[in-house]
Amino acid sequence: MSKSLLELTPVEAVACCSPVTREPLTAEAAERIAPLVKAIADPVRLRLLSLVASHADGEACVCDLGDAFDLSQPTISHHLKLLHEAGLLDRDKRGVWVYYRVNTAALGDLATLLGGVTA
Amino acid sequence: MSKSLLELTPVEAVACCSPVTREPLTAEAAERIAPLVKAIADPVRLRLLSLVASHADGEACVCDLGDAFDLSQPTISHHLKLLHEAGLLDRDKRGVWVYYRVNTAALGDLATLLGGVTA
């Protein structure tokens, strides 16, 4: 979190904003938030996120994830990259393996933003 | 809510499922949920949702919404249709005007699903 305000990640940008239902989103805010939502707007990425989150120790290596899908390894790698770039998954390379972990704060921010009702 | 289990709307399907972070989503669940997320994975639709939600009386007619965007009327109509089909906006035609209202339960379900952390 050593970034200036001008280089906020999507996740950080979301965290600062009011829930969608309270006041109109500015065009700029919507442009920052949409990519984050888009990152989870895919069945494969939803399952990847879910698999990582519910995995033992809260992390999973790519080798564990690929088996659940009928997709090629590069495709899984691609989806993991998108989730990582959105700030929803953290990467940790240990030896030959790469472990992914859910950024729970990011998911929470997103949920809060959408659920102005329940917040 | 007079539908059988086999003709659930996306919104109803979401409402029945566990948060993403608790247990792995099945492929089928992910396929049902993703379209709902995709419906709000666009800056224009995020703003539309936000505009309707924060409008006086909780509803807004199309004529109120179009002015906020630099887009053609059919494009706005298209986005409203997607949000309506996803179950996030309710329609009500009164005379010549069509009023949209946010389905807060649907938004809440979505937020709950994503925010397994905060739920």
Add this chain to the structure above:
DNA sequence: CTGAGACATAGATGAACTTCGATGTATGAG
């Protein structure tokens, strides 16, 4: 009935996205 206004639908176009096979990179074993 006729015309105008509000909104939806239809078809077309260009951009973005998902997926793949092929290839590249890095780590560790022998």
Add this chain to the structure above:
DNA sequence: CTCATACATCGAAGTTCATCTATGTCTCAG
């Protein structure tokens, strides 16, 4: 050093998506 393994990157192919213009439908006023 050499090779196998784990994962990422790189185009390419097919599909989906956002947007537009043109047109259709519905409602009300006159």
